[in-house]
Amino acid sequence: MNDDLKGFYRLVQGSRERVFAWAEQLPPQVYTAEHPEFAYGSLRNIQAHIADCYLNWVGVSGLGMAHEQIGLASDSLYDVAAMRDRFHQVDDVLSRALDSFSALDEPLEIQWREGTLPVTRRWLLLHPITHEFHHKGQLLALxxxxxxxxxxxxxxxxxxxxxV
Incomplete structure (x- = not known):
């Protein structure tokens, strides 16, 4: 049980909710509008990338989930409601990890590209969170x-x- 990290993730979820509330007020075509000068191209695609990072790092690498368990192409997430559902899946995976991960700072090797990457379970939890905030800046700039x-x-x- 990781009560400190659970509390921290609740703060992240509340912060994410503010962005969702803003995105819900946008005209639907703005949410999916492609802009070639931005990484991932659209507000929707940036949020999908964030969700995919959580699901791959924590779900696949940390919990051993199969890629098929987390799949959904970002272009199938047409609106903010669908993206919220995707983040409910993220929340479920994070909850499972926060309940089951122990020895947070014990070295762990995960498959990464053609090799392995030395990380810890704490890193697997915190990396996608910091990654989300990095991309949130891009999202708001777009x-x-x-x-x-x-x-x-x-x-x-x-x-x-x-x-909270």
């Missing part, structure tokens, strides 16, 4: 470029502890 900036008000960084 929203501005598309003429739909994130509104003033609550920050998209971690929720305050009082907000």
């Amino acid at each position: 929203g501005r470029v598309l003429g739909h900036p994130y509104p003033p008000g609550p920050d998209t960084d971690l929720l305050l502890p009082s907000e």
